[in-house]
Amino acid sequence: MKRSVVIVVLGLACASIGLHAQTQDARAWTDSTTFYVGDPITVHVELHHPADAAVNVLLADTLGTLFVLNRDSIHESTNSSSRTSLTMAAYDSGTAIVPPIQFAYQLPNDSTINIIATNPLVLKIRLVEVDTALGIKDIKPVLSIPLTVAELSLIVGSLVAIAVLAYNIYLYRKRKKERTPEDVYIPPEKPAHVIALEELAILKEKRLWQQGLIKPFYSEATEIVRRYFENRYGFMSLEKTTEETLSDLRQFPSAHPIIEPTNRILRRADLVKFAKYEPSIPDHEDMLATAFEIIDKTRVIEMKPLETNEAAKEAAHV
Numbered sequence: 001m002k003r004s005v006v007i008v009v010l011g012l013a014c015a016s017i018g019l020h021a022q023t024q025d026a027r028a029w030t031d032s033t034t035f036y037v038g039d040p041i042t043v044h045v046e047l048h049h050p051a052d053a054a055v056n057v058l059l060a061d062t063l064g065t066l067f068v069l070n071r072d073s074i075h076e077s078t079n080s081s082s083r084t085s086l087t088m089a090a091y092d093s094g095t096a097i098v099p100p101i102q103f104a105y106q107l108p109n110d111s112t113i114n115i116i117a118t119n120p121l122v123l124k125i126r127l128v129e130v131d132t133a134l135g136i137k138d139i140k141p142v143l144s145i146p147l148t149v150a151e152l153s154l155i156v157g158s159l160v161a162i163a164v165l166a167y168n169i170y171l172y173r174k175r176k177k178e179r180t181p182e183d184v185y186i187p188p189e190k191p192a193h194v195i196a197l198e199e200l201a202i203l204k205e206k207r208l209w210q211q212g213l214i215k216p217f218y219s220e221a222t223e224i225v226r227r228y229f230e231n232r233y234g235f236m237s238l239e240k241t242t243e244e245t246l247s248d249l250r251q252f253p254s255a256h257p258i259i260e261p262t263n264r265i266l267r268r269a270d271l272v273k274f275a276k277y278e279p280s281i282p283d284h285e286d287m288l289a290t291a292f293e294i295i296d297k298t299r300v301i302e303m304k305p306l307e308t309n310e311a312a313k314e315a316a317h318v
Contacts (some may be wrong), residue, residue: 024048024049024050024114024116025047025048025116026045026046026047026048026101026103026116026117026118026119027045027046027118027119028043028044028045028098028101028118028119028121029043029044029121030042030043030044030098030121030123031044033121033122033123033124034123034124034126035090035123035124035125035126036125036126036127036128037090037091037092037093037125037126037127037128038089038090038091039089039090040069040087040088040089041066041087041088041089041090041123042085042086042087043085043086043087043088043098043101043121044083044085045083045084045085045086045101045103045118046077046081046082046083047074047081047082047083047084047103047105047116048080048081049080049081049082049105049116050080050105050107051079051080052079052107052108053080053105053106053107053108053114054105054106054108055074055082055103055104055105056074056103056104056105057071057074057084057086057101057102057103057104058101058102058103058104058115059071059086059101059102063088063098063099063101064096064097064098064099065090065092065096065097066088066089066090066096066098067088067089067090067091068086068087068088069087069088069089070086070087071084071086071087072084072085072086072087086101090123090125092125093125093126093127094124094125095122095123095124095125096122096123096124096125097120097121097122097123098120098121098122098123099120100117100118100119100120101117101118102115102116102117103115103116103117103118191299191300192228192231192232192299192300193228193232193295193296193298193299193300195228195231196224196225196227196228196231196295197292197295199224199227200221200224200288200291200292200295203217203220203221203224203288204288208220209284214272214278214279214284215272215273217284217287218268218269218272218273218279218287219269219273221265221269221287221288221291222265222266222269223238224291225262225265225266225291225294225295226238226245228294228295229245229248229249232298232299232300233248233249233252233255235248242263242266242267242270245262245266246259246262246263246266249262254298255298257297257298258293258294258297258298261290261293261294262294264290265286265287265290265291265294268283268287269287
């Protein structure tokens, strides 16, 4: 009986030891065994350890002939297994050995530090094949670095400053090439009656009232007459009522003959614009004919050089 108990205890102990051994290992592998010089080499690691153990990697900046570029965090797959990866690079061709990577784990409430290590890896590092028939180029493409807001603002500001400077230079050269005021021909200013007669001729050609555009016709005709008064006599007729315009005209002797016809067409236009009055066809014809008459009777007669100074003074006071 005692012998059987001893055999059972020894069996359980061996099983426990075997199970403990199975839960403490680390496996390393790469996606390929051949890399080019300078290529990033990702080494994947899978760890098996006792449940709830805290695991850390024991690794320097170099591992044999390989340089460690990055170390990922250790992530738990289960409470007794973890995964991580390391990124390395080789800068010399030939065979590169990844020696066993050591990890330390510690159980809760236990100060003992246990060490497990991965299997070694054998990698082949090749040089980039060079085609001598082609031109020299980089092994890797040039990395594009995104611009910051400050750099972008500096570039935009510089472009704006250059554009402003170029525009100012253009204006300076253009002004420099321009002729002096003495060389520029300035046509003589048209007399008030010439401007008004031209505008009335254009209005006549529009044939507004013939198209049923009665209100626009009367508005444009009276505006031409009022603008003529402003240019001829110097008072602001466009901003005044009909009565105020007639009052201003009475101050000028040369305007006395046109007071009645002016009163007639301005008041008729007021009725059309503000009282929805509908004039007859003879009224339309009279409107334009009277406007021509007003301008013709009050226009300034140009003096010829042979006319006397007295006649010139008299015309100036008209």
